[in-house]
Amino acid sequence: MDCVYCDSPVEEHHPMYVAEGAVDAEPTPFCNYACLTAYVEEAGLVDGACCNWSPDSAQQ
């Protein structure tokens, strides 16, 4: 699988798989934690999140 953020094969790095919503949702692959956080910030997924791990990004 390729990282959804940088398109690198996740198996060559430290792959992480994130599944949103339902337990049977398709997992979203990231090659490392940096790509995961960058993707989340760009997608604005931190808005309205229950845990504000990045207050600057969470602000409207």
Ligand SMILES: [Zn+2]
């Ligand atoms: Zn990546």
